[in-house]
Amino acid sequence: MSNVSSLPDTSPANSVAGDALPDSWLDTLVGYALRRAQLKVFQHLxxxxxxxxxxxxxxTAMVIIDNEPGLMQADLARQLAIEPPQLVPLLNKLESRGLAQRVRGVQDKRAYGVFLTKAGIALxxxxxxxxxxxxxxxxAALDDDERNQLLRLLHKVNG
Incomplete structure (x- = not known):
């Protein structure tokens, strides 16, 4: 498969460089700028x-599971900011590919912990x-200081 994504091209026709004025009123909104930047970043990923x-x-689920092996499904759903029923198809996909496995809890037989398999860890x-x-x-348009500053500001906005 190619790296081409079906996401829309988010690069503005007249890109805003440096201290240039915004092209539209929308460009003055942080949420709008964040969403456009998120789309651009996701195009690559x-x-x-x-x-x-x-x-x-x-x-994202694989990263979280790797950081917390045995994490309960409900806690994984919470960290992914999704409802537990939405997690089931995601985990089914990872399990069917041999990347993760659910293990019944010892104390609560209704709960399942999630682990990455060796193949999941390798991938x-x-x-x-x-x-x-x-x-x-x-x-790539940012230097290291700008990138670090952007990350600090985004973490601050996320609280």
Whole structure:
């Protein structure tokens, strides 16, 4: 598969450079600028993940599971900001590919912990490298200080 994504091209016709005035009233809104930037960043990542038949939510779940092996499904759903029923098809996909497994809880037989398999751990290493390269490509217009400042500001907005 190619790196081409079906996401819309978010590059403005007359790009705003440096201290140039915004092209429209929408360009003065932080939320609008964040969404356009998010689309641009995802264009890079989505195409690369698609080569591995994965979507960003599945990649994110794998990272979270890797950080917290045995995490309960309900807690994983909370960290992904989705409802638990929405998590089921995501985990089904990871399990069917042999990347993750659910293990019944010892104390609560109704609860399942989620673990990455050896194959999942190996693939995640590759995916993290892809994510870093995609992130760097999407933010190539920024120098290191600007990129770090952007990350600090985004973390501040996220609270």
């Amino acid at each position: 989505v195409g690369n993940l698609a080569e591995h038949d994965l979507r960003p939510a599945q990649f 995640l290493g590759q995916l993290k490298a892809i994510a870093v390269a995609s992130d760097e490509a999407a933010t």
